[in-house]
Amino acid sequence: MSALISQLKDLLGPHGYLEGADAEAKAQSGWSHLGTPPIVLRPASTEEVSKVLTLCHEAGQPIVAWGGLTGLVESANVGHGELALSLERMHAIEEVDEIAGTATVQAGAILQTVQEDIEKHHLILPLDLGARGSATIGGNIATNAGGNRVIRYGMMRDMVLGLEVVLADGTVLSSLGKMIKDNAGYDLKQLFIGSEGTLGVVTRAVLRLRRKPDSQDTAFIAVDEFSKLPKLLDHMDRKLAGTLSAFECLWNDFYRLLTTEPATHTPPLAQDQPYYVLIEAMGAQQEQDTSRFEAALEEAFEKELIVDAVLAKNQSERDKMWAIRDDVGQVAQNWPIFTFDVSLPVKDMEAYVSETKARLTETYPDHTAMIFGHLGDGNLHVIVGVGDDSVQARRGVEACVYEPLRSRGGSVSAEHGVGLEKRPYLLVTRTPEEIATMRAIKKALDPKGILNPGKIFEAQPLKSAAE
The missing domain is CATH 3.30.43.10 (Uridine Diphospho-n-acetylenolpyruvylglucosamine Reductase, domain 2)
Known part of the structure; x- marks a missing residue:
């Protein structure tokens, strides 16, 4: 070597x-x-x-x-x-095309830096997540990042128009098209989005941008029954005429953790309800959109879908609401912890959470389970602490969290990817035939298996230059 x-x-x-x-x-x-x-x-x-x-x-x-x-x-x-x-030295924002609504960006560019630069052009890159200050565009593409606005704008896959990728043997595959519609043969970029660096290294991308909304309305809401959450989601989506951009749900334990010392956030609502929802709408005319937003909440009150709510009156209050949702690092209070990122149909979530907690209680009576997520797109984050971070404890907790997904058609990875951590449970989500096809693609693009070996599924035997 x-x-x-x-x-x-x-x-x-x-x-x-x-x-x-x-x-x-x-x-x-x-x-x-x-x-x-x-x-x-x-x-x-x-x-x-x-x-x-x-x-x-x-x-x-x-x-x-x-x-x-x-x-x-x-x-x-x-x-x-x-x-x-x-890819940290490759961080340039090469071009922003205001007319086409695209940006050509190098893979090492920081998401937040790209967001801020694009907003100067009265455009937005809709992707948004808590790690925006560190996550890179290349990493977002390699993991098909999701985040807070998937309900309206989709995953990272929906924001990529073109890619430049270097294959395992050094071949540069440059397909930096700027068209939304392009059906000329295979859409090769889709192979690399979400592939976790196992098929090629993303170096540049053409991103699809959206017009910067002129209005923004945000509310923190308390709900007393899970059955009302999907009804509230449907109600707000219909009443807001396509402007609903976020529907983030926090279970009570997680909300309490974020709004109780040593956390520094003041609870916008009392801590006595089982569920809390952060709702945001982004539109074109502030006065009219705010009126529509408030009317939708009033009607939700009348239908008894919510028990309490507070509306952000300015950007400072909006930032404070989002700061609560984004302060996931507070879960470190329960260290050691195991983090999970699952998805399943919204209608099955209540039963899934109940079964998961029951399984955890049976084996780990003193466990903590912080649950929150992007309810509008079926994604839950589950963070479990059992006072033990041994491999045996990890495997026990993983079984409690993953097995209830099998009968509900859920996924062990909603947006974080598979890596090494979820590799043993890929069969919960994918069939043997699907995994065999993934392996065939890997073999075709990386015949020597040098790119991120062992991630997603076990690597074939490989001799390194050190041997």
């Missing part, structure tokens, strides 16, 4: 790599240690990424692409002898 690393250093120059303590520091993420690679490669262009992968492919050297390192399923972990490829 030493000869290969020398070649890579010469290729990238003194600013193009990190070693030793610098590589160790880079491997620290907000939630876990990713493992320290022998070197972190930092190419500055697609051409350099291509040359890096060409050399690694020739040597049979496994390599793991890194974005903002905000993932939660061990998809960016490096194992023995694996190199890391960081």
Whole structure:
């Protein structure tokens, strides 16, 4: 491997790599240690990424692409002898086309930076999530990120018009089309969106933007029965004429955690209801949209769908409401914890949560279970603490959370991906035939298995350059 690393250093120059303590520091993420690679490669262009992968492919050297390192399923972990490829130096926003509503962006650009730059053009990139300040566009694409506005704008997949990807052997696949409609053959970019860096390395993307809304209305709502939540969602969606952009639900335990010391948030509503919902609508005319929003809430009161509500009167109050929802880090109070990201039909959620909690109580009577999520798109986040972070405890908790999904047609991963963490449970969600097809695609695009080996499903035996 030493000869290969020398070649890579010469290729990238003194600013193009990190070693030793610098590589160790880079491997620290907000939630876990990713493992320290022998070197972190930092190419500055697609051409350099291509040359890096060409050399690694020739040597049979496994390599793991890194974005903002905000993932939660061990998809960016490096194992023995694996190199890391960081896209952090490729962060340019190359073009914003106001007329077409597109942006051409390099993969290492930070999501929040892109959002803020695009808003200067009276446009928005609809993707939004709590890790916006660290997550990168390339990582968002590789994981098909979801976030807070999926109910209206869809997943990251729905915002990608074109991609530039470097394949395992260094081939540059550049398809940076800007058209919404393009049915000329296979839509190859779809292979790489959500592939977690196992099929190719995303270097640039053309993103579909939307016009910046001129109005925004936000409310925090208390609901006393789960059965009323889907009815409230349907009611608000119909009454708001297509402007509903967020419907975030917090179970009582989670709401209490976020609005009780040592958390710094003041509860906008009393803490005595089982469910809380953050609702937001984005439209075109503030006065008319606010009137419609308030009328919809009043009607929901009359229908007894909600028991209490508070409306944000300005941007500061809106920011405080969202700050509560985004402060997921408070779950660290229950450390050690296991995090889960599941999806299932909304109609099955109440029974699923009840069964999951019953399973947890039977094995771990003193457990904590923080539940919240993007109810409008069927996504729940479940964060469990049992006072033990051993492998045995993890497997026990995973069985409690994942097995109830099987009979309900749910998914073990709504938006975070599979990585290493959910790999043993892929069969809960995918059939053997589907997994075999995934393997065939992997074999065709990465015949030596050097790209993020072992993620999503077990890697085939591979000899690295270190052996």
